Amino acid sequence: MDRLTSIEIFVRAVECGSFASVAEEKNLSAQMVGKHVRGLEALLGTKLLYKSTRSQSLTTAGEHYYHRCKNILAELRAAEEDIHRTINEPSGKLNIASSVNFGISILAPIIAKFHNDYPKMNVDICLTNQPIDLSEESYDIIFSDHTQGYESFIAQRIRSYSLIACASPCYLDRYGTPQHPNELVHHQCLENRLGKNSKHWRFTDGEKLYTPEIASRLAINSGQAILNAALEGAGITLQPTSQITDALKNGRLVQILADYPLKKINMYMIYLPHLRNTAKLNALQKYFVEE
Structure with missing residues (x-):
């Protein structure tokens, strides 16, 4: 029999006070519990437990052995927990x-x-x-x-995030405020050169989809740069809501075409x-x- 298993059963037998309790806990028979304890006694060459039909008690050797085994099992559990933490603690390098x-x-x-x-x-x-x-x-x-x-x-x-169409008040004062996505073809729309549909902005109206082909004399490969250009009145831009909250609050940008929400953008971790x-x-x- 496995000695560690026998030690665990012996310790639990002492703590539970009976073989029957350990048998129920470990899903074993009381006879098998006794066999484990007797196996340890045979290995050690000494009696560990005095047992009668009504009670059990440790021998002097059994008491000494019990305390040592209990400490050993505690150390083993601690070692296993340390290994588990080590294995599951993030370490190394990530290139992102x-x-x-x-x-x-x-x-x-x-x-x-x-x-x-x-x-x-x-x-x-x-x-x-x-x-x-x-x-x-x-x-x-x-x-x-x-x-x-x-x-x-x-x-x-x-995550998914929403885009909104917006422009500075000075641009809208100069060129007017479009009331429908199709009117964007007559406006300066700042193009993000990295966008997959950079020339076709996708607006919705219920189940209808509008994809006006925008015209732009200014195309940039940076969303932040496009935002700065829009703040200076260069044209209409599409921006994530989270990026322009303050600009909308302080009036440096004005949302347009609010009745025609844009398709949301999904961001993936690949x-x-x-x-x-x-x-x-x-x-x-x-x-x-x-x-």
């Missing part, structure tokens, strides 16, 4: 890539919390507005608003398959769930 705007406004604050909570983690973040090839470049995770081209990797949607269920990925995912 993201678009500049998302990286600044969303990713960086989350990674800062993650970095503070897990001192064994090293994180390297690259903010770029260039297309990223996960199969060629040394990134573990990228954050993208599309999954096309990443079919061989794992993509997890982490990662290499070997990271699935690793401690560092699981921990990072929790931060995005909480956020």
